[in-house]
Amino acid sequence: MAQARTKPTRERILDAAERLFGERGFAETSLREITARARVNLAAVHYHFGSKDGLIAEVLRRRLVPINRERLALLEAAEAEGTIRLEAVLEALVAPPLRLLHGAARERTALLRLMGRALNEPHPAVQAVLLEELRPLARRFARALERALPALPAEERFWRMHFCVGAMAHTIGDEFRLRLISEGQCGLDEDVERTIARLVRFLAAGFRAPAVVCGEVEAKCESL
Amino acid sequence: MAQARTKPTRERILDAAERLFGERGFAETSLREITARARVNLAAVHYHFGSKDGLIAEVLRRRLVPINRERLALLEAAEAEGTIRLEAVLEALVAPPLRLLHGAARERTALLRLMGRALNEPHPAVQAVLLEELRPLARRFARALERALPALPAEERFWRMHFCVGAMAHTIGDEFRLRLISEGQCGLDEDVERTIARLVRFLAAGFRAPAVVCGEVEAKCESL
DNA sequence: GCTAGATTCAAACGGTCGTTTGACCCACAC
DNA sequence: GTGTGGGTCAAACGACCGTTTGAATCTAGC
Numbered sequence: 001m002a003q004a005r006t007k008p009t010r011e012r013i014l015d016a017a018e019r020l021f022g023e024r025g026f027a028e029t030s031l032r033e034i035t036a037r038a039r040v041n042l043a044a045v046h047y048h049f050g051s052k053d054g055l056i057a058e059v060l061r062r063r064l065v066p067i068n069r070e071r072l073a074l075l076e077a078a079e080a081e082g083t084i085r086l087e088a089v090l091e092a093l094v095a096p097p098l099r100l101l102h103g104a105a106r107e108r109t110a111l112l113r114l115m116g117r118a119l120n121e122p123h124p125a126v127q128a129v130l131l132e133e134l135r136p137l138a139r140r141f142a143r144a145l146e147r148a149l150p151a152l153p154a155e156e157r158f159w160r161m162h163f164c165v166g167a168m169a170h171t172i173g174d175e176f177r178l179r180l181i182s183e184g185q186c187g188l189d190e191d192v193e194r195t196i197a198r199l200v201r202f203l204a205a206g207f208r209a210p211a212v213v214c215g216e217v218e219a220k221c222e223s224l
Numbered sequence: 225m226a227q228a229r230t231k232p233t234r235e236r237i238l239d240a241a242e243r244l245f246g247e248r249g250f251a252e253t254s255l256r257e258i259t260a261r262a263r264v265n266l267a268a269v270h271y272h273f274g275s276k277d278g279l280i281a282e283v284l285r286r287r288l289v290p291i292n293r294e295r296l297a298l299l300e301a302a303e304a305e306g307t308i309r310l311e312a313v314l315e316a317l318v319a320p321p322l323r324l325l326h327g328a329a330r331e332r333t334a335l336l337r338l339m340g341r342a343l344n345e346p347h348p349a350v351q352a353v354l355l356e357e358l359r360p361l362a363r364r365f366a367r368a369l370e371r372a373l374p375a376l377p378a379e380e381r382f383w384r385m386h387f388c389v390g391a392m393a394h395t396i397g398d399e400f401r402l403r404l405i406s407e408g409q410c411g412l413d414e415d416v417e418r419t420i421a422r423l424v425r426f427l428a429a430g431f432r433a434p435a436v437v438c439g440e441v442e443a444k445c446e447s448l
Numbered sequence: 449g450c451t452a453g454a455t456t457c458a459a460a461c462g463g464t465c466g467t468t469t470g471a472c473c474c475a476c477a478c
Numbered sequence: 479g480t481g482t483g484g485g486t487c488a489a490a491c492g493a494c495c496g497t498t499t500g501a502a503t504c505t506a507g508c
Contacts, residue, residue, distance in 0.1 A: 009485080025346045027251035030465065041487055043468080048485095052466065113346070120341040120397055122249045131404075138405050158406035159422050165401065166394020167387040173344055177389065180355075181362050182382035194436060198383050202430035209429035212421045233455080254495065265457055267498080272455095276496065 012038040022110030053125035070096040084148040116173015156211040236262040246334030277349035294320040340397015380435040
């Protein structure tokens with residue numbers, strides 16, 4: 001903590017904001033709470049970030065950019081092999097954010113709840129950052145999945161990517177409900193690599209399921 | 225609309241609140257916006273609901289209670305047969321909220337984004353309602369899944385329920401990102417029953433995947 | 449027609465919010 | 479020493495928030 005005192009103001013604000021946004025939400029956290037926790041003057045936020053929206057965007061970017069860089073690196077490594085393994089693609093998508101759970105124990109729940117929740121935040125400043133950071137990534141992964149599953153119809157592939165993102169975001173952002181479901185038997189404090197393996201296996205099996213074809217809907221009860 | 229004018233104040237408030245909460249979020253929507261849209265006096269909110277938190281809780285309950293009633297009805301119907309089919313259990317969970325998409329076209333996005341997002345809302349009033357309404361439901365479904373998949377280790381089952389909830393919530397709440405991923409090729413406006421079939425098949429395949437066992441994590445790259 | 453209770457109304461309350469201002473501090477170049 | 483500019487500070491601004499009040503209005507029952 002002796003070091004924390006000498007940290008530059010800008011980072012102290014980001015750290016405090018990340019923590020409080022994660023615990024309480026963006027709109028429910030005031031700049032006064034953030035600057036009080038960071039032991040910094042209220043006006044410093046506007047000096048360094050321009051506005052509250054600017055701070056929100058920077059809080060998100062600070063974590064999202066390295067995560068996405070690692071995702072792309074893992075994806076390229078997976079593509080370097082001759083054939084693309086579905087599991088490798090999925091792991092490239094879900095592992096980087098989950099591995100951040102190994103960071104400082106105090107910060108981790110706040111940070112990750114924040115990231116998981118940001119996906120569903122209607123706030124325009126939040127959506128703008130996510131759109132900018134995630135759009136090229138989505139295109140890259142869509143192409144990789146197409147190569148890994150050439151037989152799967154495009155429509156079905158998109159829907160399954162959608163399901164996949166939901167499962168990942170919920171895993172990242174909402175440990176609480178897992179504990180509720182399992183009545184305390186499961187939690188994110190178990191080995192992270194095992195959690196990743198569980199998620200990847202679940203998703204891979206879903207992606208490999210036979211596609212739902214036209215005319216099948218009415219008959220699905222009998223056919224399954 | 226001639227009828228809408230004669231609707232009781234209480235329902236006019238709920239309708240307007242549902243719409244605005246869905247579009248903008250709970251904290252970002254003021255009671256003044258809600259009462260203005262409902263063409264109702266500001267104080268009517270406190271007369272009918274006690275407080276803004278009371279209104280939020282009622283907005284959620286109005287949709288959640290019938291959905292959960294239908295979920296339980298479908299689940300009991302599925303259990304009435306001798307053996308529990310996994311697909312029937314999953315459909316009982318995901319179909320009721322998705323079928324609400326058939327309601328009035330204007331309202332649907334707002335309503336469902338609201339429900340999907342509420343899961344990740346840290347606001348205490350929101351969490352209290354969800355906890356109360358979802359806890360008994362989670363226990364019922366956990367038992368049904370145990371019967372449908374007796375060979376699956378409990379730990380793995382809980383994790384997969386978690387993944388499942390995430391995929392469902394994201395499907396319900398975030399059509400926007402699906403359109404983004406698919407570059408406009410997919411959307412929730414396709415046949416709802418087919419969407420349900422897609423989701424159920426994806427989830428069922430995930431649930432049926434072999435469990436991740438101890439000691440497997442390090443070797444998973446080679447074994448898969 | 450009158451009363452009692454339920455509902456609606458305009459107006460204001462105190463508080464908190466994001467933002468702005470202008471003075472102040474201090475390290476460093478000249 | 480002096481000026482300069484990046485950074486910090488306390489204080490205030492106007493706007494908007496959820497909530498409260500007390501009178502006005504409506505609706506039944508007698």
